[in-house]
Structures are given as structure tokens and as C-alpha cells.
Amino acid sequence: xxxxxxxDSQVVAKILRHLLQQELDCIVDIAPDLTTARTFxxxxxxxxxxxxxxxxxxxxxxxxxxxxxYQVPCIVxxxxxxxxxxxxxxxxxxxxxxxxxxxxxxxxxxKLVKRLHRNQKIKVLVADDSSVSRNYIRALLEQHLxxxxxxxxxxxxxxxxxxxxxxxLLITDYNMPTMDGFELIIKARELxxxxxxxxxxxxxxxxxxxxxxxxxxxxxxxxxxxFVHEEFHCRVLNTLDALExxxxxxxxxxxxYLTQVYNRRYFFDYFSQQMPxxxxxxTQLAVGLIDIDFFKKVNDNYGHDVGDEVLxxxxxxxxxxxADKFIVARIGGEEFVVALKGLKLAQAHQLFDDFREKLAAxxxxxxxxxxxxxxxxxxxxxxxxxxxxxxxxxADQSLYRAKEQGRNLVCVSGLQx
Ligand SMILES: Nc1nc2c(ncn2[C@@H]2O[C@H](COP(=O)(O)OP(=O)(O)OP(=O)(O)O)[C@@H](O)[C@H]2O)c(=O)[nH]1
Numbered sequence: 001x002x003x004x005x006x007x008d009s010q011v012v013a014k015i016l017r018h019l020l021q022q023e024l025d026c027i028v029d030i031a032p033d034l035t036t037a038r039t040f041x042x043x044x045x046x047x048x049x050x051x052x053x054x055x056x057x058x059x060x061x062x063x064x065x066x067x068x069x070y071q072v073p074c075i076v077x078x079x080x081x082x083x084x085x086x087x088x089x090x091x092x093x094x095x096x097x098x099x100x101x102x103x104x105x106x107x108x109x110x111k112l113v114k115r116l117h118r119n120q121k122i123k124v125l126v127a128d129d130s131s132v133s134r135n136y137i138r139a140l141l142e143q144h145l146x147x148x149x150x151x152x153x154x155x156x157x158x159x160x161x162x163x164x165x166x167x168x169l170l171i172t173d174y175n176m177p178t179m180d181g182f183e184l185i186i187k188a189r190e191l192x193x194x195x196x197x198x199x200x201x202x203x204x205x206x207x208x209x210x211x212x213x214x215x216x217x218x219x220x221x222x223x224x225x226x227f228v229h230e231e232f233h234c235r236v237l238n239t240l241d242a243l244e245x246x247x248x249x250x251x252x253x254x255x256x257y258l259t260q261v262y263n264r265r266y267f268f269d270y271f272s273q274q275m276p277x278x279x280x281x282x283t284q285l286a287v288g289l290i291d292i293d294f295f296k297k298v299n300d301n302y303g304h305d306v307g308d309e310v311l312x313x314x315x316x317x318x319x320x321x322x323a324d325k326f327i328v329a330r331i332g333g334e335e336f337v338v339a340l341k342g343l344k345l346a347q348a349h350q351l352f353d354d355f356r357e358k359l360a361a362x363x364x365x366x367x368x369x370x371x372x373x374x375x376x377x378x379x380x381x382x383x384x385x386x387x388x389x390x391x392x393x394x395a396d397q398s399l400y401r402a403k404e405q406g407r408n409l410v411c412v413s414g415l416q417x
Pocket of ligand 1: 292299
């Protein structure tokens with residue numbers, strides 16, 4: 001990523017470069033005037049430009065138009081800004097303006113650049129029956145590099161939420177034909193939890209109780225129309241920051257820190273909740289309980305850190321093969337489980353046996369050299385109405401047999417295939 005800083009004060013330019021490079025993997029070019037900025041813009045592709053309005057060869061903010069001619073998003077860093085200038089800059093479509101007042105101003109710029117970088121991957125759905133309003137919101141969101149999707153009523157928005165994966169923010173109007181904003185939010189919350197989707201309600205209705213009703217129905221925030229650019233951006237950014245924070249807490253609570261697979265609690269909670277649905281739909285469910293053979297010896301011979309390296313690389317291989325389609329969890333020190341939904345026993349056996357064979361054939365590279373690692377697997381396919389605990393118990397008996405019969409084996413419900 002390449003960033004252009006247009007700034008005639010060497011001190012400010014150096015601070016910005018230092019902070020940007022500390023926080024982001026980026027190259028920062030510094031142009032002390034408009035002429036140099038133009039030369040840089042001709043030669044390089046920039047992710048964003050941070051521009052001072054008052055430059056030695058152009059002190060009326062002309063830099064903004066120049067940056068925009070090259071389709072580069074522009075953040076203005078300025079010492080002063082009067083109301084006419086502010087309006088002009090906002091109508092030009094700058095990302096934001098920041099007053100160069102103190103250290104926090106520079107930190108805000110860096111935070112904004114990081115946010116812009118992340119925004120490129122974030123899908124935002126705008127539900128509003130007014131095309132003028134949708135276009136306006138789309139333009140504001142695109143200034144911040146979001147991917148924008150549009151729906152002209154609640155029903156269309158719901159269909160999009162059901163069919164397109166990865167929508168992180170829904171911005172919805174209240175008054176819409178076929179399905180209003182409240183009904184849409186209630187239905188959206190049945191599909192997505194608060195750590196998966198953030199919602200901002202909008203309305204130009206004068207009813208004072210709307211904002212509270214939006215939030216009580218599951219929205220994260222509310223904006224009264226018409227709103228100013230800055231308020232819109234601040235609300236969107238705060239809402240997304242909160243979503244990311246929730247997501248982080250959720251990850252910390254449900255993932256294993258060392259191996260980056262689900263933890264024991266998530267695994268048992270998830271399947272306890274899913275079991276009635278699995279029973280009702282008569283979905284096949286197999287669990288493979290996987291234990292690394294003689295793992296204690298790895299720790300004893302090479303040290304606990306090398307043991308950790310083995311666990312990390314082993315989990316990475318497990319994730320690569322299984323995690324896209326199935327639930328992978330660490331349920332003990334060197335004990336993992338993979339739950340395969342929708343596969344027959346023979347298919348599940350084949351997958352686990354291939355994995356076992358490949359692992360044994362490809363040593364794990366550690367800081368103390370290459371280590372040959374094998375695993376034993378107890379496989380069990382769900383019968384009748386077994387709970388997840390009962391399934392794991394049976395898989396554990398098969399795992400025990402695999403260990404007894406020499407390890408580096410898959411054993412399944414009573415027999416060894
Ligand atoms: N490095 C490391 N070791 C761990 C961790 N969690 C558990 N262990 C170790 O895993 C080892 C498990 O050993 P055992 O249960 O005796 O089994 P084993 O040596 O793998 O032998 P078998 O299972 O019979 O093949 C113990 O030495 C634990 O200290 C961890 O997070 N990191």
C-alpha cells in the first residue's frame with residue numbers, strides 16, 4: 001500500500017510517516033508542495049492521500065481537486081477551516097477533514113487510513129425506497145471505500161441478506177413498501193447475531209419515539225434524516241468499531257488461542273443447540289476424535305515450545321483440510337475433534353484416513369528440526385438420538401482401541417477399517 005502525504009511542514013510530514021509506517025505495511029511518499037504532489041501522482045498508484053490545504057505553491061486548497069483527478073481518496077489535514085471551505089470540501093467528496101491540533105489528530109488520521117483499508121472488504125446493504133436517498137448514502141459510503149449493495153424495500157433487503165454472504169452493515173429506512181424497517185430488522189436479527197451484522201436505522205419521520213424503537217428492535221444506532229456528512233461517517237465508523245470489538249470478544253470466548261480452531265466450549269454448545277435440528281432433518285453426523293501419538297515425548301525430548309509449534313502446524317493442516325466445510329475444535333491438550341455433517345461413514349473414514357496418512361508422510365518443521373508426527377482417530381457416526389457427549393464418549397472408546405492397536409490408525413465403532 002502506498003500513501004501520499006502532501007505537507008510543507010517537515011515535522012508534521014515526518015510524524016505522519018512514522019505513525020503510518022508503525023501501524024501499516026505501507027510506503028509513504030512526502031510531497032512538500034503541489035507541483036511535487038502532481039509528479040508523484042503521475043508516477044505512482046496511491047491508496048490514499050493526506051493533504052494540507054495551504055501549500056507554498058497553492059494555498060487555497062487546490063490540492064484536493066488535483067488528488068481527486070487521479071481518483072485517489074483524499075483526507076484533508078488542516079490548521080484552519082471556515083464554514084465555506086468545509087462545505088466546498090464535503091461537496092468535493094473528501095474522505096474526511098482533520099484539524100492538525102495535537103497528537104490525537106495524527107492518531108485519528110492513522111486510524112482512518114486503517115479503517116479505509118478494512119472497509120474495502122466490508123459489504124454494506126442500503127435499504128430505502130427513495131432512489132435519491134439511496135444514491136446519496138451510496139456516494140457517502142463509497143467515499144469510505146465500502147462495497148455497497150442496494151434494496152428498494154424491506155423484502156428485497158431480506159432476500160439479499162439471505163442470499164449474499166458477508167454483509168456486515170445494514171442501513172435501513174423506516175417507511176418502505178412491502179416490509180418496513182422494523183419488520184426488516186426483526187427478521188434480520190433472526191438470521192444474524194449482533195456480532196455478525198450491525199444495523200443503523202434511518203427515518204425522516206418526526207415521531208420522537210422512533211430512535212428508541214429502532215434500537216429496541218435490534219438496531220445498533222439510529223440517524224434522523226437529513227443528516228450531515230460528518231455525523232453519518234462517525235455513526236457508521238463507531239458502529240463498525242463496536243461490531244469488530246464484539247467479534248473480537250466472541251472470537252476470544254470461542255476460539256482456542258494457540259491453535260486458532262474452536263474451543264471445547266464452543267463445540268459442545270454448538271452441537272447441543274444443533275442436535276434437535278439434526279435429529280429432525282435426519283442429517284448424518286460423524287465425529288472424529290483425533291489424538292497426537294506420544295505427544296508427551298515431543299515435550300520431554302524437545303521442550304514445551306516445540307510441542308506448541310507442533311500443535312500449531314498440526315492444527316493449520318487440520319484447518320486447511322476440514323475447516324471450510326466442517327467444525328474443527330481443540331477439546332483437550334493434544335486432542336482435537338472434527339464433526340462432519342452430511343457425510344456417510346465410509347466417506348468420513350476415507351477423509352480421516354487420508355489426513356492421517358498425509359500427516360505421517362510429511363514431517364512437521366520445527367525450530368529443533370523436522371519431526372515425524374502421527375495421530376490416532378476414533379470415528380463414530382451418530383445413531384438414533386445420541387447427544388454430542390454420548391457421541392464423543394463412543395468415539396473416545398474407538399480412539400482408545402486405535403492407541404492399543406499400535407497408533408497411527410483410524411478406528412470406528414467397534415471395528416477397525
Ligand atoms: N506443548 C504443549 N503440550 C501440551 C499442551 N497441552 C497438553 N500438552 C501435553 O500433552 C501431553 C499429553 O500426553 P499424554 O496424554 O500422556 O499422551 P501422549 O504422550 O500423547 O501418548 P498417547 O496419547 O498415549 O499416544 C502431556 O505431556 C501434556 O503436557 C500444550 O498446550 N502445549
